Amino acid sequence: MSRRDEILGRIREGLRLRVHEPKRAATSSDGVRTGLTTREWLPAVPNDPEGIVETFARNCVELRTQYYRVTGLPELSGKLFELKDSEGWKLIASHRDPILDSILPSLGLPFLLAEDRPATADVERADVGITRCDALIAQTGSILLTARSAGGRALSVLPPHHVAIARESQLLPDLPAAFELLNKTYGDAYPSLITLITGPSRTGDIERILVLGAHGPRTLTIILLRDPR
Amino acid sequence: MSSIFESQFRASATKLTADLRHRSLIRKALKGYEKSRDEKKARFQDWEAARQAAAETKWEAINHLDKYLSEFADNLARRGTKVFWASTAEEARNYILNLAREKQAKTIIKSKTMTSEEIHLNEVLAKAGYEVVESDLGEFIVQLRDEAPYHLVFPAMHLTRNEISHLFHEKLGSPETDNPEELTMTVRRDMRIRYCKADIGISGANFAVAETGMIAITENEGNARLTTSLPKIHVALLGIEKVLPKLSDLALFLPMLATVGTGQQLTCYNSMIGGPRQPGETDGPEEFHVILLDNRRTHLLADAEQRDALHCIRCGACLNVCPIFRNVGGQTYGTTYQGPIGSVITPHLRGLRDWKHLSFASSLCGACTEACPVKIDLHHHLLQNRRNAVVLGTGKLDRIAFRGFAFLVNHPGVFGVAVKAGRLVQRLHRLIASSKIDPLRAWTASREAPVIAKESFRQYWKSRHK
Ligand code: SF4
Numbered sequence: 001m002s003r004r005d006e007i008l009g010r011i012r013e014g015l016r017l018r019v020h021e022p023k024r025a026a027t028s029s030d031g032v033r034t035g036l037t038t039r040e041w042l043p044a045v046p047n048d049p050e051g052i053v054e055t056f057a058r059n060c061v062e063l064r065t066q067y068y069r070v071t072g073l074p075e076l077s078g079k080l081f082e083l084k085d086s087e088g089w090k091l092i093a094s095h096r097d098p099i100l101d102s103i104l105p106s107l108g109l110p111f112l113l114a115e116d117r118p119a120t121a122d123v124e125r126a127d128v129g130i131t132r133c134d135a136l137i138a139q140t141g142s143i144l145l146t147a148r149s150a151g152g153r154a155l156s157v158l159p160p161h162h163v164a165i166a167r168e169s170q171l172l173p174d175l176p177a178a179f180e181l182l183n184k185t186y187g188d189a190y191p192s193l194i195t196l197i198t199g200p201s202r203t204g205d206i207e208r209i210l211v212l213g214a215h216g217p218r219t220l221t222i223i224l225l226r227d228p229r
Numbered sequence: 230m231s232s233i234f235e236s237q238f239r240a241s242a243t244k245l246t247a248d249l250r251h252r253s254l255i256r257k258a259l260k261g262y263e264k265s266r267d268e269k270k271a272r273f274q275d276w277e278a279a280r281q282a283a284a285e286t287k288w289e290a291i292n293h294l295d296k297y298l299s300e301f302a303d304n305l306a307r308r309g310t311k312v313f314w315a316s317t318a319e320e321a322r323n324y325i326l327n328l329a330r331e332k333q334a335k336t337i338i339k340s341k342t343m344t345s346e347e348i349h350l351n352e353v354l355a356k357a358g359y360e361v362v363e364s365d366l367g368e369f370i371v372q373l374r375d376e377a378p379y380h381l382v383f384p385a386m387h388l389t390r391n392e393i394s395h396l397f398h399e400k401l402g403s404p405e406t407d408n409p410e411e412l413t414m415t416v417r418r419d420m421r422i423r424y425c426k427a428d429i430g431i432s433g434a435n436f437a438v439a440e441t442g443m444i445a446i447t448e449n450e451g452n453a454r455l456t457t458s459l460p461k462i463h464v465a466l467l468g469i470e471k472v473l474p475k476l477s478d479l480a481l482f483l484p485m486l487a488t489v490g491t492g493q494q495l496t497c498y499n500s501m502i503g504g505p506r507q508p509g510e511t512d513g514p515e516e517f518h519v520i521l522l523d524n525r526r527t528h529l530l531a532d533a534e535q536r537d538a539l540h541c542i543r544c545g546a547c548l549n550v551c552p553i554f555r556n557v558g559g560q561t562y563g564t565t566y567q568g569p570i571g572s573v574i575t576p577h578l579r580g581l582r583d584w585k586h587l588s589f590a591s592s593l594c595g596a597c598t599e600a601c602p603v604k605i606d607l608h609h610h611l612l613q614n615r616r617n618a619v620v621l622g623t624g625k626l627d628r629i630a631f632r633g634f635a636f637l638v639n640h641p642g643v644f645g646v647a648v649k650a651g652r653l654v655q656r657l658h659r660l661i662a663s664s665k666i667d668p669l670r671a672w673t674a675s676r677e678a679p680v681i682a683k684e685s686f687r688q689y690w691k692s693r694h695k
Contacts, residue, residue: 003314004302007469007523011295014531022281022288022604038481041279043272043494059494095511114511120425120459140484140495152511153458157451157498175480182476190441192308192507192517193458195500196483201451202497205367205383206390206409208258214366214413215420216451216498 038176045139045173052138052173053224059141063199064212066221069168072228076165077103079223080130083163084109093118093126093159095151099225100130100165114151120158129159129217135181136166136222139174142198143222144182146191153193157201162217164197168226234563235586241561242590251387251558258386259549265492266546272494283485284604287540290439290472294530297439297472298521304442308504310517318348318524325350325431325464328518329359332462334428340446340453341365342433343381343543344466344522347565347578350431362423364452366416373400379559380567382490382545387558420452430456430514434467435542436482440475443503444519447486449496457502463514465502468522470539476501482542485602489546529577535610538573540603547597547607553590562587569597573610581617588614645687652681 001009045055053069060067070076076099083089084107092111094100104111112118112126123129131150133143143164147153156162172178182194201216212218231239245251270276290297302312315321329337337359339345351372354361363372367384371377373396378384385393390407397403403415432453434444444465446453457463473482479501487493506513530536548554548568559567564575564587572587588611597607637644655678663673672678 003316003320007314007316007521007527008295008299010523010527011298011469011530014527015292015294017531017533019292019533019536021292022285036275036278038279038282038477041273041275041282041481042484044274117511124421124425142495147507147510147513153454153513157454157458175484176477179477179480190443190503192504192510192513193500193502194443195454195498196495198493198495198497198499200497201449203366203413203450204491205365205370205385206388206393206412208261208383208386209390209409211410211413213417214450214452215364215417215455 039174042174042176043139047173052171053168056136056138056141056171056224059138060222063141064220065141065199066219067224068221069224069226071226073099073102073225076223076225077106080107080163083128083221087127087161089127091126092128092130093123093155094130095132095155097132097151100132104130114155120154123154123158126159128161128163129155129157130163130165131156133164133166133170134185135178136171136224137173137175137178137196138171140196140198142178142196144178144194144196146186146195147193148191156195156197157216160213160217161219161221162197162200163221163223165223165225168224171224231586232583234583237563238557238561238586238590241563242557245558245561246556252556254387254389255555255558258383259555262492262549266489269488269492269494273488279481279485280602280604283481283602284537284540286473286478286481287542287603288537290474291470291530291536291539294469294472297474298469300439301437301442301472302519302521304439305504305519306442308442308507310442310504310519313518313520315520315522315524318522321348321466321520321522321524322350322353324518324520325466326353326357328462328464329354329357329429332428334359334462336360336362336423336427337429337431338423338427338456338460339363339368339431340433340448340456341368341384342431342466343378343565344433344468345431346378347468347524348466348522350466362420362427364420364424364450364456365448366413366450366452369416369420370396373397377560377565380545380548381543387560424455424459427456427460429462429464430458430460431464431466432457434465434471435486436473436479437467437471438473438476438479438501441501441503443476443501444471445479445483445499445501447483447490447496448498448500449491449493451498454498454500457500458513461514462516462518463502463505464518464520466520466522468524469526470541486542486544489600489602490544525578529574532577534613535573535577537603537605538570538577538607538610540605541570541574542603543570544602546600546602550596550600552592552594552596557590569607569611570605573605573607573614576614576617581614581621585614585618585621588612588618641687645685648681648685652683655681 095114133145134149135144200220201214203214363369370385379387435447436445487496505517554568564571576584591611595608661667
């Protein structure tokens with residue numbers, strides 16, 4: 001018998017004694033199904049577009065994420081230029097993507113692209129990792145990204161500063177919407193890594209005092225891109 | 230007879246409850262946690278319904294564990310992950326040892342996993358000559374001190390920044406400082422070099438998603454992301470109880486875990502990993518191994534009364550509210566899993582005879598049950614362990630005492646005489662109470678006995694109805 005069968009056998013043996021099912025959360029006290037789902041239990045999010053943007057911005061402040069909202073590509077590259085100057089970037093790590101392709105060359109800095117498989121040590125030396133993402137989540141101030149949407153696994157965690165760029169249409173209200181999107185986008189062919197990033201890397205392991213930049217990026221910037229009208 | 234583990238527990242508990250510095254350190258650390266936990270909880274539209282739903286989801290997963298575990302393993306294998314089923318700690322350790330040997334690994338980097346503490350992985354790997362480094366800051370600190378983590382979630386919460394500074398100065402040669410940020414950066418720099426050269430990264434998992442064949446890892450520092458991204462081989466070690474049926478279940482579990490675990494809406498990084506690097510991806514490990522560990526979890530599963538203890542998501546909330554944990558400290562338990570949940574499950578994992586004492590070290594206040602996000606009936610499980618311990622056989626003295634008591638209360642005449650005698654004995658006893666020659670010292674050393682009333686209820690009743 002294989003190890004798998006052995007363990008599954010013990011599980012089935014153990015489960016022969018049944019236990020009562022707990023009462024249903026989506027059921028009112030008189031036993032009627034209320035039809036409520038996770039969305040109705042999690043923290044509330046306004047349902048108008050501006051309210052969603054505001055909730056997202058408020059969460060960014062709480063998390064110490066830098067958040068900017070820009071209109072059109074020229075304003076986006078202007079913002080990146082500003083960040084480059086104020087932080088003195090010398091090397092950028094990024095990946096192929098229509099928006100990034102049109103912006104990166106204008107910054108006038110050398111850049112590594114994930115598609116060229118740069119050495120880990122080189123990505124580590126970069127001052128910033130600039131990536132796209134799958135979505136932003138207002139409810140928690142999070143970025144949802146995958147190995148496919150954001151140039152692999154290391155780009156968004158190895159350099160000391162991570163800049164994520166999202167279109168305004170990518171801003172989702174809540175976590176259930178994020179998981180619906182994942183299912184719709186990838187169906188049965190999920191990337192090997194999906195990650196929800198909520199604020200810059202942090203630790204409280206020493207006397208529970210907050211320190212940013214424990215192992216991942218010390219600075220997290222999210223730029224929300226509006227289409228010009 | 231009390232086991233060696235019980236004697237150690239008693240000795241350590243006696244020492245630590247009297248250690249005011251330790252107590253105030255823990256109280257201070259938990260104060261900030263309580264505030265942010267309550268604040269984040271209040272943001273939920275309906276926390277109680279969320280708890281109920283989480284309990285149901287885990288109930289479904291655990292009570293159909295064979296189905297979901299097979300689904301999980303098959304989905305992982307479909308995308309090139311090697312799944313290994315380990316019945317015992319030894320099988321899991323040997324698998325990792327053989328893998329390291331086969332790949333000619335030298336350094337191994339780890340992100341926080343309590344399951345690896347459970348199977349004593351570090352000791353075995355170190356003995357075999359591998360360099361093993363814990364990358365989580367708290368875990369790294371306790372590793373340098375060569376001691377067990379203090380808490381499921383906050384491994385180094387019992388140490389002050391000065392103690393940590395001395396430690397780093399001594400072991401890493403860094404300058405003394407009382408600045409937590411500088412201490413953190415010392416480790417960041419040191420660890421960066423290790424990530425890049427490590428041959429194998431070992432992680433745990435907070436959840437195992439059956440529907441999609443993914444593990445989910447919750448963390449704040451980013452060390453787990455680096456551990457699972459940079460080395461060529463990633464090994465994830467998890468208990469078979471981690472399963473959730475659907476990917477979308479995480480929409481509920483991730484924010485709940487963060488809320489009661491650390492007082493955050495979500496922790497910084499929640500990563501779902503479903504395989505080694507896939508075609509078309511630019512980086513990531515070439516091999517991904519998942520080890521599913523039983524190690525007597527099926528023993529707990531077979532106990533229908535306590536099966537729900539397998540719902541545990543290791544958030545640590547029950548530890549944080551437990552008056553016993555807060556006074557005796559995490560390391561006193563001598564177990565991998567501390568606090569109320571540790572007291573409940575350790576007898577199943579390591580034997581009731583040796584670990585029954587943990588279930589007696591409880592005030593049964595029920596704070597743990599109230600705190601648990603998946604509604605495990607913790608304090609009743611402690612009572613059940615006590616009952617099971619009695620069935621297993623109690624000490625001779627206990628048995629004689631209870632037989633004597635039963636005789637007394639069944640014979641009213643004798644009982645009356647005994648109460649009268651008791652009043653006299655108690656007055657004499659007070660002269661020596663809690664002193665060295667007091668035969669009841671074990672009890673009286675830290676407590677006062679209630680005084681037997683001058684007039685018993687029966688006497689009072691009789692005098693009224695004359
Ligand atoms: S028993 Fe409940 S409260 Fe305690 S660690 Fe497990 S899930 Fe958290």
